Amino acid sequence: MQRISKRITAMGKRVRLTDDSLNSHGSRVLTSGVDTAQYERNPVLLYMHERGKVIGFMKDLEVKDGEITGEPVFDCASELSKQCKKQWEVGSLRMVSIGIDVLELSERPEHIVTGQTAPTITKSKIFETSIVDIGANDNAIVMRRDGKQITLGRDSENPLPMLSNKPQTKEPKMELKTLALELGLPETADEATVNAELAKLKASKEDTEKIRKENEALKLAQITAAVEAAAAEKKIPSEKKEHFINIGRKLGIDELKETFAAMSPQVKISTVIEPEPEKKETLAKSPWEERMEEIRKNLKK
Numbered sequence: 567m568q569r570i571s572k573r574i575t576a577m578g579k580r581v582r583l584t585d586d587s588l589n590s591h592g593s594r595v596l597t598s599g600v601d602t603a604q605y606e607r608n609p610v611l612l613y614m615h616e617r618g619k620v621i622g623f624m625k626d627l628e629v630k631d632g633e634i635t636g637e638p639v640f641d642c643a644s645e646l647s648k649q650c651k652k653q654w655e656v657g658s659l660r661m662v663s664i665g666i667d668v669l670e671l672s673e674r675p676e677h678i679v680t681g682q683t684a685p686t687i688t689k690s691k692i693f694e695t696s697i698v699d700i701g702a703n704d705n706a707i708v709m710r711r712d713g714k715q716i717t718l719g720r721d722s723e724n725p726l727p728m729l730s731n732k733p734q735t736k737e738p739k740m741e742l743k744t745l746a747l748e749l750g751l752p753e754t755a756d757e758a759t760v761n762a763e764l765a766k767l768k769a770s771k772e773d774t775e776k777i778r779k780e781n782e783a784l785k786l787a788q789i790t791a792a793v794e795a796a797a798a799e800k801k802i803p804s805e806k807k808e809h810f811i812n813i814g815r816k817l818g819i820d821e822l823k824e825t826f827a828a829m830s831p832q833v834k835i836s837t838v839i840e841p842e843p844e845k846k847e848t849l850a851k852s853p854w855e856e857r858m859e860e861i862r863k864n865l866k867k
Contacts, residue, residue, distance in 0.1 A: 580626075580635050584664055585597060585634075595666065600629070609695070610694050612695070624638055625639050638695075659699060661698050662697060664695045665695070666693065670687070745760055785815075793811050
């Protein structure tokens with residue numbers, strides 16, 4: 567692929583080889599994706615992209631500020647090279663074009679600019695540069711894709727596919743007919759009817775969620791009240807209330823109430839176990855005292 571650029575100044579030596587701007591076929595070549603390594607090992611300068619017409623080389627290649635620049639050097643080893651050098655110096659030849667291999671295309675939104683109609687070339691490789699006479703515009707390019715060389719210039723064939731203009735979505739859009747059937751509508755339902763049904767479903771879903779949250783709040787209030795009552799009745803310790811609230815969430819309010827109903831209030835051990843009355847110690851009687859007690863009983867008869 568070749569891209570034509572004007573000399574930077576009328577008398578300057580450096581030229582712009584390529585930049586990120588839109589070319590004549592509605593595509594762009596990203597400077598950040600251009601590989602110059604191979605070309606720098608053999609920076610051949612051709613005339614009009616024709617093999618065999620070597621007129622020099624390109625030196626001091628530089629990638630900077632979104633563009634690639636270099637300095638053409640004419641070897642003057644042929645009459646053509648001498649002629650091109652002279653015409654370049656006087657200004658009758660003014661344009662340079664690069665040849666690139668297209669390696670990767672992209673239609674991602676971040677790679678597309680206003681007015682672009684073909685994919686952006688995000689990865690490419692320079693294989694030659696040429697001095698040219700007339701280009702379709704400052705961004706005329708010669709491309710080599712799948713082994714075929716094509717010049718992007720006036721009235722040339724566009725080698726790149728057109729942009730699909732399809733939205734970049736993660737999930738494919740369901741067909742209207744299929745969506746209508748999924749919603750229980752006739753397959754002939756139009757887009758407005760389908761959208762109206764979808765709006766109803768959305769509203770219904772929101773109402774359902776609201777009711778669910780209200781029910782959850784009511785259940786929690788009932789469970790909390792039951793736990794507070796059990797704590798007040800001394801059936802559970804106060805520090806265990808959160809524990810029983812979590813149990814109520816899992817079992818439900820009915821199971822929790824039955825559990826509390828089977829519990830007895832906690833009481834202190836001291837209130838349950840009464841102390842036994844003290845037993846008075848009885849001294850053993852002597853034989854004489856036992857005899858005297860027997861005599862007294864007989865006298866009373």
